[in-house]
Amino acid sequence: MVHITAFFDLALQNFALSPLSTFSFIHASREDFKVSPNFARHLSSFMSVFADNKLPDHIAWEFIASVIILDAFPPDMHMFNPSEVFRILYREACALGIQEYLDSRQLSTDLARLVPPTCRIRLFATDGGGAKGVVTIGFIQKLQEALDPKRPVQENADLSIGTSTGGVINLGLFGKNWTPDQCLAFFRKFAKIIFASKAKARFSIWSWISLCSWVSWIMRISGGRYDADILEKFLQEAYGTTPMFHTARPSGMKYAVTATTLSDATLCLISNYHTEGKPTSNLGYKHLPPTSDKGEILIWEAARCTTAAPTIFKPKRLRSFGTFQDGGLRNNNPVRPGLHLVSRIWDDGDCDIVLSIGNGFEQKPLSPVASNFRNLFLDGALARLYRASMESLSLNGQNSWDDHWHGLDEETKTNHFRLNLPLQGKEPGIDDIDSMDSLYQKTMCHQGDMMEIVRAFKGVTFFFELDRTLVDDGPFYICYGSILSRSPDSPRFIQLLTSDYPYAQFFNHGTSLGYISKNDICKLCGRYTKLVAFRVRHSSDQADIYLRFNRLSHRRISAFPKPIDWFIKRQKLNAKFGQPNHKSTIEPRQSDCSCQLQRKRDIPISLAGNLKRRLVTRTRTRRKKIRGNGD
Structure with a gap:
């Protein structure tokens, strides 16, 4: 009767909107989760992998058929004729996928949406800054030590983006899965070799006297002060020939670095993932996917593009893609491009945490005293133009962050954090390798908001899911749900959390939902699942679940505050013909944990x-x- 009632309602809606149109029962049953628009490309990629590994064809066809059946008939789906379902929903896509495979025989990947539907995104953004990158690495080391010294800090991010030096660090951490200590060792060697290389354009004051020397200097400086060949050789040795795509982490971690085009300085994002759907031209930036019909981008090539700072290194040309230079020309602090990526990859574009990591900034007096003496060299037009350009929002990462911060509402500010090192006196240059040890020591002694950031990350490791639709209880509705953990090692995560905060408990609008306990960890699969229940007057009412560490501090868990309708929609609990995650909304939950071992x-x-x-x-x-x- 559930399906008959649903079909009747859908048919009435179809008739009311378009009386002469034909009503398709099969299309109507898939209204809540349509077949992926990239199904053909998925199929082509799968067949290419089978062909490259020389696996038998009949295994591929059997596997594809089973996948289609699994996708077409989730629990609660109406039992249509499988032949009709294939003809209406999959036949055309299969034909296109096979044709694409036969035409190109090139591997194509697509976005893997592994973030739970009721979780929001954790974004890392690392500034550019040359030799000052040791500050960024120092903060990352301290963050891992505070979160869990034995677990990779990368597990706490869903998307990471870096510019220039920050891009090089980003590729090491997330592309090569280096530890922060390995990244520091690499970067020290990187800076000393690259910036100690013979400069191409050293000149004296007497060069300014001769017009010929001036022209000669311009020609030399256009290629870069430092040897790009040494840079490329070092990057190839460090990163190897690993392609960007093949470094996708098992957790679905996505990362990108920024670059700009040589022709018009358009921002370009070089990533390890593809986005779903067709690209649009109004994004304000170009997205360079890791693989395409133009070729495949290697990690070291991405690092070379993002570090090609004008006057420092010559630009880098990527075959078939174009010529690129340092992304810091547009966004030395890549937090805004990172937020654009979040909205592009994930449909609602919300972030649980935005962590921007700088590499030191010069503290300036709030009320500077103007000098009565005007120096021609220091206050002339060229000098003022240079200072203005260096202090612009694009080149100064701290100014860019301040501008971003002041544009946020007070509620959003609680989820946006900045780690940066205030410096007394003049800020070191990007090639000042002599200042690296001093900067690193200052970073290790700087506290900042580290403990609040750690609590924020621990809080959003938890997320909430409804276990069923709302239950009518007189003037109220009861919400039965579960608080889950997205930590890869929940037993250790809970152990560390309860060790630091033994009385930590969950609340919803001031009402306790229970303490954190090891008893909520499944003994078979190790997943954390805490069953909770609370009342609302209507599904549009907003829930606000947070983790109280102690009497003085608390942080919201992932996605909150949100109305209950949001969770119903994200989990598709009102779907009458099954869900894409193959969970049943009709059969009641049989246990605290839904693992397969438990069911057996x-x-x-x-x-x-x-x-x-x-x-x-x-x-x-x-x-x-x-x-x-x-x-």
Whole structure:
């Protein structure tokens, strides 16, 4: 009856909107989760992998058929004729995918949406700054030490973006999966070799006297002060020949570096992922995917493009893609391009945490005293133009952050953080390798907001899912749901959290939902699942679940505050014909954990106590009925 009622409602809606149009039962049943628009490309990629590994063709066809059946008939789906479902939904896409495979025989990848639907994004953004990059690495080391010294700090990010030096660090951490210590060792060697290379354009004051020397200097400086060949050789040795695409992390971690075109300084983002759907031209930047019909971008090539600062290194030409230079010309602090990427990849574009990491900035007096003496060289037009350009929002990462920060509302500001090192005196130059040790030591002694940032990351590691649709309870509705953890190692995460905060507990609008306990960890799969329930007057009411560490500090868990309708929509709980995650909305949840190992047991471990209580309750109820009949 559920399907008949749903079909009747959908048919009425279709008739009301377009009386003469034909109503398709199959299309109507997939209204909540349509077939991926990139199904053909997925199929072509899969067939290419099979061909490259010389696997038998019949295995590929059987696997493809089983995948289509699995996608077409999730739990609760109406039992249509499979042949009709294939003809209407998949046949054309299969034909296009096979044709694409036969035409190109090139590997094509697509976006893997592994972020849970009710989670929001954790964004890392690292500034450019030359030799000052040791400050960035120092902050990352301190962050990992505070979060969990034994787990990669990269696990706490869904998207990372870097510019210039920050891009090089980004590619090491997320592209090569280096530890922060490995990244520091690499960067020290990188800076000393690159910036100690013989400069191409050293000149004296007497060069300005001769017009010929001036022209000669211009010609030399246009190629860069430092040897780009040494830079490329070092990057190739460090990163190898690994392509950007083949470095996709198992967790679905996505990363990108910025560059600009040589012709018009258009911002370009070189990434390790493809985006779904067709690219649009009004983004304000160009997206260079890791693979395309033009070729494949290697990690070292991406590092070379993002570090090609004008007057420092000559631009880098990528075959078939064009010529690129340092991304810092447009966004030395890449937090804004990172937010654009979030909105492009994930449909609602919200972030749980935005962490911007700088590499030192010069502290200036709030009320500078103007000098009465005007120096021709220091205050002339060229000098003023140079200072203005260097202090512009694009080149000065701290100014860019301040501008971004002041544009946020007060609620959003609580999720945006900046780690940077205030410097006394003049800021070191990008090639000042002698200042690296001093900058690193100052970073290790600088505290900043590290503890609040750590609590924020721990808070958004938890997320909430509804276990079923709302239950009517008189003037209220009961929300039955689960608080889950997206940590790859939940037992260790919970152990560290309860060790630091033994009385940590969850709240919703000031009402306790229970303490964090190791008992909520599944003994079979290790996942954390805490069953909770609370009341709302309407599905449009806003829930606000947060983790209270102690009496003085608390942080919201992922995505909150949000109305309950948002969770229903994200989880597609109102879908009458199944869900893309193959969970059933009709069958009640049988255990605290939904792992496959739990389902295979006759009596789930997590429900043993509940089952005993149910049996006792049923026995008491039965005795009451018997006594009632006896009376």
